[in-house]
Structures are given as structure tokens and as C-alpha cells.
Amino acid sequence: xxxxxxxxxxxxxxxxxxxxxxxxxxxxxxxxxxxxxxxxxxxxxxxxxxxxxxxxxxxxxxxxxxxxxxxxxxxxxxxxxxxxxxxxxxxxxxxxxxxxxxxxxxxxxxxxxxxxxxxxxxxxxxxxxxxxxxxxxxxxxxxxxxxxxxxxxxxxxxxxxxxxxxxxxxxxxxxxxxxxxxxxxxxxxxxxxxxxxxxxxxxxxxxxxxxxxxxxxxxxxxxxxxxxxxxxxxxxxxxxxxxxxxxxxxxxxxxxxxxxxxxxxxxxxxxxxxxxxxxxxxxxxxxxxxxxxxxxxxxxxxxxxxxxxxxxxxxxxxxxxxxxxxxxxxxxxxxxxxxxxxxxxxxxxxx
Amino acid sequence: xxxxxxxxxxxxxxxxxxxxxxxxxxxxxxxxxxxxxxxxxxxxxxxxxxxxxxxxxxxxxxxxxxxxxxxxxxxxxxxxxxxxxxxxxxxxxxxxxxxxxxxxxxxxxxxxxxxxxxxxxxxxxxxxxxxxxxxxxxxxxxxxxxxxxxxxxxxxxxxxxxxxxxxxxxxxxxxxxxxxxxxxxxxxxxxxxxxxxxxxxxxxxxxxxxxxxxxxxxxxxxxxxxxxxxxxxxxxxxxxxxxxxxxxxxxxxxxxxxxxxxxxxxxxxxxxxxxxxxxxxxxxxxxxxxxxxxxxxxxxxxxxxxxxxxxxxxxxxxxxxxxxxxxxxxxxxxxxxxxxxxxxxxxxxxxxxxxxxxxxxxxxxxxxxxxxxxxxxxxxxxxxxxxxxxxxxxxxxxxxxxxxxxxxxxxxxxxxxxxxxxxxxxxxxxxxxxxxxxxxxxxxxxxxxxxxxxxxxxxxxxxxxxxxxxxxxxxxxxxxxxxxxxxxxxxxxxxxxxxxxxxxxxxxxxxxxxxxxxxxxxxxxxxxxxxxxxxxxxxxxxxxxxxxxx
Numbered sequence: 001x002x003x004x005x006x007x008x009x010x011x012x013x014x015x016x017x018x019x020x021x022x023x024x025x026x027x028x029x030x031x032x033x034x035x036x037x038x039x040x041x042x043x044x045x046x047x048x049x050x051x052x053x054x055x056x057x058x059x060x061x062x063x064x065x066x067x068x069x070x071x072x073x074x075x076x077x078x079x080x081x082x083x084x085x086x087x088x089x090x091x092x093x094x095x096x097x098x099x100x101x102x103x104x105x106x107x108x109x110x111x112x113x114x115x116x117x118x119x120x121x122x123x124x125x126x127x128x129x130x131x132x133x134x135x136x137x138x139x140x141x142x143x144x145x146x147x148x149x150x151x152x153x154x155x156x157x158x159x160x161x162x163x164x165x166x167x168x169x170x171x172x173x174x175x176x177x178x179x180x181x182x183x184x185x186x187x188x189x190x191x192x193x194x195x196x197x198x199x200x201x202x203x204x205x206x207x208x209x210x211x212x213x214x215x216x217x218x219x220x221x222x223x224x225x226x227x228x229x230x231x232x233x234x235x236x237x238x239x240x241x242x243x244x245x246x247x248x249x250x251x252x253x254x255x256x257x258x259x260x261x262x263x264x265x266x267x268x269x270x271x272x273x274x275x276x277x278x279x280x281x282x283x284x285x286x287x288x289x290x291x292x293x294x295x296x297x298x299x300x301x302x303x304x305x306x307x308x309x310x311x312x313x314x315x316x317x318x319x320x321x322x323x324x325x326x327x328x329x330x331x332x333x334x335x336x337x338x339x340x341x342x343x344x345x346x347x348x349x350x351x
Numbered sequence: 352x353x354x355x356x357x358x359x360x361x362x363x364x365x366x367x368x369x370x371x372x373x374x375x376x377x378x379x380x381x382x383x384x385x386x387x388x389x390x391x392x393x394x395x396x397x398x399x400x401x402x403x404x405x406x407x408x409x410x411x412x413x414x415x416x417x418x419x420x421x422x423x424x425x426x427x428x429x430x431x432x433x434x435x436x437x438x439x440x441x442x443x444x445x446x447x448x449x450x451x452x453x454x455x456x457x458x459x460x461x462x463x464x465x466x467x468x469x470x471x472x473x474x475x476x477x478x479x480x481x482x483x484x485x486x487x488x489x490x491x492x493x494x495x496x497x498x499x500x501x502x503x504x505x506x507x508x509x510x511x512x513x514x515x516x517x518x519x520x521x522x523x524x525x526x527x528x529x530x531x532x533x534x535x536x537x538x539x540x541x542x543x544x545x546x547x548x549x550x551x552x553x554x555x556x557x558x559x560x561x562x563x564x565x566x567x568x569x570x571x572x573x574x575x576x577x578x579x580x581x582x583x584x585x586x587x588x589x590x591x592x593x594x595x596x597x598x599x600x601x602x603x604x605x606x607x608x609x610x611x612x613x614x615x616x617x618x619x620x621x622x623x624x625x626x627x628x629x630x631x632x633x634x635x636x637x638x639x640x641x642x643x644x645x646x647x648x649x650x651x652x653x654x655x656x657x658x659x660x661x662x663x664x665x666x667x668x669x670x671x672x673x674x675x676x677x678x679x680x681x682x683x684x685x686x687x688x689x690x691x692x693x694x695x696x697x698x699x700x701x702x703x704x705x706x707x708x709x710x711x712x713x714x715x716x717x718x719x720x721x722x723x724x725x726x727x728x729x730x731x732x733x734x735x736x737x738x739x740x741x742x743x744x745x746x747x748x749x750x751x752x753x754x755x756x757x758x759x760x761x762x763x764x765x766x767x768x769x770x771x772x773x774x775x776x777x778x779x780x781x782x783x784x785x786x787x788x789x790x791x792x793x794x795x796x797x798x799x800x801x802x803x804x805x806x807x808x809x810x811x812x813x814x815x816x817x818x819x820x821x822x823x824x825x826x827x828x829x830x831x832x833x834x835x836x837x838x839x840x841x842x843x844x845x846x847x848x849x850x851x852x853x854x855x856x857x858x859x860x861x862x863x864x865x866x867x868x869x870x871x872x873x874x875x876x877x878x879x880x881x882x883x884x885x886x887x888x889x890x891x892x893x894x895x896x897x898x899x900x901x
Binding site for chain 1 (some may be wrong): 472514515518520583671751752840849864
């Protein structure tokens with residue numbers, strides 16, 4: 001019996017490995033941000049259904065995607081990476097160092113971050129300053145930074161509801177968290193007209209001030225009112241349903257899909273919607289990008305066609321299938337510009 | 352001395368004494384308690400398992416049917432060529448067929464929202480049908496295509512058409528106002544009788560009563576009813592047209608400036624409904640307009656909506672659209688990875704175990720190996736994933752997301768389990784078998800391969816299947832080597848082609864915002880559990896069938 005088993009195993013092994021050895025032209029490989037992931041998925045699917053070879057799309061996070069993308073040129077490296085922020089100068093350097101110098105930046109559109117609670121709870125409006133005061137680890141008081149003393153929303157402003165501050169949000173590894181910190185905390189600290197941060201800005205030079213706010217205006221509080229709920233935004237949605245007094249921080253697409261259960265907090269009196277995010281009236285929105293490795297364009301089968309599909313009006317345009325998935329599309333003029341630079345492989349400006 | 356002690360307990364003990372009876376009773380009670388603890392433990396485990404299954408089935412059963420709409424399409428030979436049936440403009444054909452149900456819908460934006468009822472994959476479903484049945488060109492055919500996810504969820508009553516317009520805190524404010532006797536219905540409209548001070552300071556000298564800030568006066572007036580309320584959300588209760596109403600009152604009698612007047616102000620629409628009907632609802636904001644419901648209802652009334660079993664769940668590739676997403680890619684990926692895992696770990700595992708158990712001398716080296724194998728069995732699977740990432744992908748340059756690499760990583764994880772199970776099975780073969788074989792002159796390798804191994808096979812197979820079942824459910828190592836890539840097609844299946852696996856597919860669906868993926872996730876978990884149960888049943892069957900008693 002054992003002889004036969006070994007023999008059978010060997011045969012199965014041989015037949016299974018054989019096809020693997022016939023290498024063929026590989027499909028398009030895409031990595032990057034989990035926020036851009038659903039949109040790239042939709043395009044990849046459309047591309048595959050209309051006859052192209054199905055691209056492989058993997059969600060690695062913006063930073064992780066950049067690392068793999070910038071690792072080099074050649075079969076083993078991905079062709080496109082998605083990003084929920086612009087490429088950093090350190091990442092550009094990494095790319096250049098590894099010979100990835102010809103990269104096209106494609107602005108896809110915008111994504112809003114929503115702060116929402118259950119429809120059973122109180123609907124209220126907050127400003128970015130109030131969000132900062134409610135959720136930052138250290139807040140200014142009497143000219144210096146102190147540990148966040150606020151327990152209830154009404155401690156910050158009497159017009160806010162008298163309920164405990166309780167917010168569920170993404171962990172530090174998430175692009176959503178980066179965006180929230182940058183768009184709310186840093187915005188407040190940089191733009192404050194008076195008080196601690198305004199004094200710091202006056203007294204420190206540019207680099208020192210940047211260091212100061214990157215250090216002291218970035219941490220979210222860890223004394224209870226802010227709870228990290230993991231990368232899975234659906235979990236936050238479920239938590240909010242169970243607790244009407246809690247608010248959650250997540251991507252707009254999750255709010256869009258769960259509007260029967262959740263209501264958005266207005267930010268500075270503005271309700272998040274496709275229109276307010278696109279116009280920039282809604283204060284917490286960020287641009288989404290894909291970065292295309294131009295050296296691969298001619299080599300990887302179907303890559304030109306895939307990019308054409310991605311930037312087509314039918315996908316990225318007003319009413320296109322990406323907008324149905326929750327992408328806030330570019331205004332017509334900007335879209336035209338993006339399409340031109342994407343199709344003509346316009347090289348991204350050096351740092 | 353021992354004699355006397357024995358004698359006194361053996362014969363002299365009075366078993367019927369109350370103290371002795373109590374002791375016996377206590378012993379029986381302890382017995383019963385132990386049994387009770389056991390039953391309670393099993394009961395708890397079963398109850399938890401039951402809760403898991405009930406919640407999975409509750410969430411997942413909806414995914415086993417798909418809401419579909421029947422299209423009747425004339426496959427026009429002028430539009431679809433016999434030679435190249437795949438290249439016609441199916442988007443147009445499908446939309447025209449759907450539009451034919453609603454002849455009175457016109458205008459670009461209306462048509463666009465009408466087409467949103469159909470799944471975006473409809474074009475391809477019709478195309479594939481025509482390519483599969485080119486003989487039908489020139490005929491009228493009826494084809495079922497899925498409706499889009501929101502309507503699927505709507506039809507299954509997972510998301511509602513209408514939701515409460517007012518949150519509970521707003522209703523509380525409204526009730527507070529109602530209790531003060533301020534609200535009433537007049538001429539079919541809800542009004543609030545509010546005392547408003549016509550503040551001369553808010554009436555500008557220029558423009559007079561026509562330009563006064565009546566809004567502010569009304570808000571101040573309302574304030575007096577909510578003295579303890581910090582939030583100003585009660586201001587919503589009064590309609591935006593109330594200022595005009597107040598203006599007309601003041602314009603009719605300018606002498607009231609500087610006095611308090613009692614005016615009946617109209618309520619805002621939601622509060623008006625709440626007052627008159629006891630409830631206020633609005634359309635689920637996920638849907639653009641009530642017309643969409645009407646369109647969908649008319650389809651249903653005409654009997655065009657059907658809910659067949661979702662075969663797509665097993666035969667479709669993954670998709671961004673929940674109504675089209677299936678497990679075919681994940682199933683094939685898992686199967687290939689398991690195949691590799693089996694091919695690698697089964698022979699290596701058995702060879703290792705046979706050597707260690709039957710041939711290896713007992714010394715420090717083999718002891719060390721043994722300890723390490725037992726340790727490996729307890730290493731968290733994510734560590735094997737990292738090893739695979741560093742070794743297979745980065746050093747050997749093997750392809751990312753491939754079932755070949757996935758299988759190799761899983762094999763590393765399964766190996767110790769198989770080795771441990773095989774050694775246990777070999778140990779269980781009685782020494783008499785070995786001695787008898789040696790006694791009739793068999794060599795040591797003949798003893799091991801011809802006699803001991805076949806007898807140990809049932810135990811080995813059970814261990815292997817359980818190890819593989821464990822590997823089937825592993826997520827962490829596969830995530831690390833990229834087996835969670837999105838692959839929208841099942842055309843390229845192969846060991847080095849990118850693929851998903853069942854658990855990573857579940858992981859990816861669970862993180863998708865679309866509502867349909869909630870039930871799809873649970874359904875995928877049920878499918879995975881189904882496979883695990885089948886594998887475990889196979890293990891039990893093989894053990895029963897092949898087991899030998901000595």
C-alpha cells in the first residue's frame with residue numbers, strides 16, 4: 001500500500017507542477033491603498049469582462065504599496081499602485097534609487113471621511129476644532145498642552161449634546177486614520193489664530209513648528225473616549241448600531257451604503273454628500289491616486305487598454321460606474337486634464 | 352499491627368452507621384456533580400455552536416437566493432452577427448429590452464436611474480448566453496438577469512424603504528412641547544401656539560416691520576419652552592415659513608411691536624406628520640427617489656421578478672458587485688493549495704515519522720528533533736506565513752498570490768501535525784506484529800513498510816485529513832503571501848496563477864461596504880464550514896472502515 005501511495009503522490013505531484021513551468025506573459029499587477037482598492041477592483045472586473053486578461057488587485061495599504069511598487073522595474077514588480085494621498089518625497093527617492101523614474105500620477109477623484117452615529121442617536125454638528133478637542137491626546141489649555149480633560153461633548157461647547165465622548169475609529173496603520181489626523185488635527189493646529197498653536201507658529205521656524213505639530217498634534221487620546229476598532233469598517237458600523245451614543249470615523253462609502261442605519265455628523269454645518277465632497281465644502285475629504293509605472297506600459301499585455309478603461313468617462317466620469325461605488329468624481333475640466341496626462345504617460349514632476 | 356488495623360476496618364466497620372451513610376452519600380453526590388459539570392460543559396459548547404450556526408444562517412440564507420428580473424430580448428441578427436456573437440453592443444441591447452417595460456420613462460437622468468435597477472453585469476450575462484447559444488440569434492428569448500444590490504436587499508427586506516425621520520432626542524423635544532399644550536392641528540395642518548416677543552431692537556428703523564428679523568424672534572420665543580436645553584435642535588420643529596407668517600401678523604397690526612403676541616406657527620413637515628399620524632418617516636436615503644420603488648413594484652406586479660437559487664455563488668468568480676460575486680476562484684485556489692499541501696506534507700510527514708519511530712536510535716540528536724517537531728506544531732500559523740514571504744517570495748522569487756506558494760506554506764504548517772499523528776498511529780500497532788514479522792525472517796524495512804505502516808494507515812489518514820482541514824481554514828499565512836488578491840475571472844486557473852482561498856475571500860468580503868456582502872460573507876463561511884464538516888466526516892468514515900482491533 002505504501003509503495004502505491006508514494007507512487008500516486010509522485011504522479012499527482014508531477015502532473016500538478018508541469019503546467020506551472022510553462023511561463024506565459026503575466027497579467028497586470030496592482031497593489032496599494034485599501035481605499036482605492038474597490039475602485040480598482042471595479043475597473044479590473046469591467047476590463048476582464050470585456051475581454052482583457054484579469055488583472056490581479058491586492059490591497060496592501062498606501063505605504064505598503066509604495067514600497068513594493070518602488071522596489072524596481074521588471075516582471076516581479078507591480079505595474080500600478082493605488083494611494084489615498086500623494087506620493088511622499090521619500091517614496092519618490094526610493095523609486096528613483098531603484099530605477100523607477102518614469103511614473104505617471106493619475107488623480108482619480110475624492111473620498112470623504114465621515115463621522116457618523118446611529119440614527120437612533122442625536123444628530124449634531126461639530127467643527128474641526130471641536131473634533132480635535134474631543135479626540136486629541138493633548139489639547140491646549142492656558143497656553144500649554146495638557147492631557148485631554150474633556151469627558152462630554154458639552155464640556156467642549158454647551159451647544160453640543162450632553163453625552164459622553166465615545167468614538168470608534170481606525171488604528172494607526174490605516175490610511176483613513178492618517179487622513180483623519182492630517183485633515184482634522186493638523187489642519188486645526190496649523191490654522192489656529194490664537195492660543196497655544198498660534199503662539200508656537202509665531203515663535204518657531206517652519207521646520208521646528210512642523211516637528212512640533214507632527215509630534216504633539218497627531219496622537220489620538222488613549223484614555224477611553226477614542227477606541228481603535230480595527231481595520232474593518234463594517235465592525236464600526238455594527239458597534240454604532242449597538243450604541244447610539246457613540247460616533248464612528250470611516251470612509252464615506254460605508255456611510256453611503258448604511259444610510260438607513262447611520263446619520264452623518266455635519267462638519268462645520270456641512271453634510272457630507274457626493275456634491276459637498278466634490279466641491280470641497282465638506283472639510284474632511286482627500287484625493288485618491290493611482291501611480292503607473294511607465295516602463296511597463298509597452299511590456300505588460302493590455303496595460304495601455306487597462307489605463308484607458310480606468311480614466312474613461314464611463315468609469316471616472318460623472319455618473320460612471322466608479323461614482324456608483326462611491327467615488328466622488330472630478331469636475332469635467334480636471335477630468336480631461338487627467339485623462340490626457342494618463343493616456344500620454346506624462347512623467348510626474350520630480351520632487 | 353497491620354493485622355489489627357485490617358481487622359477493624361474490614362470486619363468491624365459498621366456500614367449502616369449514620370456517619371458511614373453520610374460518607375457514602377457524599378461520594379455519590381460528588382459522582383453526580385462531576386457528571387453534571389461534564390454535561391454542563393458539553394451543553395455550553397453545543398449552545399455556543401448553535402448560536403454561531405443560527406447567526407450565520409440568519410445572516411447568510413439571503414445570499415442563497417438572488418433577486419432576478421426577466422428580460423425578453425429579441426436577438427436581432429442585424430445587431431448580433433452569427434460569426435462574432437460576442438462582439439455586439441450588449442449594453443444597448445439589454446438596456447433597450449429593459450426600457451421596453453417602461454415606455455413612459457424619458458429623459459437622460461430618469462433613464463440612468465431606471466437602469467440602476469439592473470445589475471451592471473447584465474450585459475455580460477446576456478452576451479455569454481448568446482455566445483453559448485448562437486442558434487438563438489433571430490429569436491425572442493427570455494433571460495433572467497440579477498437586479499443590482501440595493502434592490503436585491505430591498506426585495507429581501509434587509510434594507511427598508513422608509514426609515515424614521517427623527518431621532519429619539521428630537522422626538523423627546525417634540526413631546527416636551529406637546530406636553531406644554533402648545534401643539535394642535537388646525538385646518539389639516541399642525542401648528543404650534545407660541546408666545547413671541549416682537550423685539551423692537553430687531554425691527555430696523557430703515558425698512559420697518561417688513562425687514563425685521565422674525566426668525567430670531569421666533570427662536571427666542573421657542574427658547575422659553577426649553578429653558579434647560581443647551582442644544583438648539585428644537586428650532587427645527589417650526590417650519591421655515593413661520594417667519595413669513597409672523598411677518599404677516601405684525602404687518603396687519605404694527606402696534607404689537609414691543610409686546611408679546613401669541614401666534615400659531617406652522618410645524619416643519621416631519622414634525623407635522625409626527626403630530627398628525629404619530630409617525631414621521633422618510634425615504635431610505637440610499638435610494639434617489641420614490642419613483643425607483645414604483646418602477647420596481649411594477650416589475651414585481653407583472654410577475655417579472657424571480658428569486659432562484661444562487662448557483663452563481665459557486666460558479667462565479669469574485670466581483671466588486673455582491674449580486675455577481677461567487678466563490679469559484681476561492682474554491683479552486685483553496686483546492687490547488689490543499690493539493691500542494693497534501694503532496695508535500697503527506698510523504699515527507701510519513702517518511703519522517705516512520706524513521707523516527709521505527710529506525711532512529713534514541714540519542715540526544717533524535718530527542719532534539721522530536722522536541723522541535725512538537726514545538727513546530729504549536730507555532731502560530733502567521734509565523735509560517737512570514738517565513739514563506741521571506742523565503743519563497745523574496746529569496747526564491749516565486750510568484751505572489753500563487754496557490755503553489757500557498758500550498759507550500761500550508762504544508763510547513765501541516766507537517767508537524769501529520770508527523771505527530773503518524774507517530775502516534777505507529778506506536779499503537781502492537782509489538783507482536785513487528786515481532787511476528789521479524790520472527791518469520793522479514794527485514795526491518797519489510798516490517799515497517801509491509802506490516803506496520805498499512806496497519807497504522809487509518810490513524811495516519813485521520814491525522815492527515817484533520818491537518819488538511821486545519822490548513823483549509825488558515826487565513827493569516829495566506830494574507831502574507833498575497834493570496835487575498837482580487838481576481839475577477841476564473842479563466843486562468845493554475846498553480847502559479849494568482850488565486851484566492853476560501854478564508855481570504857471571507858476576509859475580503861467582510862471588509863466590503865456593499866450591503867450584499869454581509870450575507871455573502873456568512874454564506875461563504877457556511878460553505879467553508881460545509882467543507883470542513885465533510886472532511887471531518889471522511890476522517891471518521893475512514894477510521895471506522897479501516898480500523899482494526901487487537
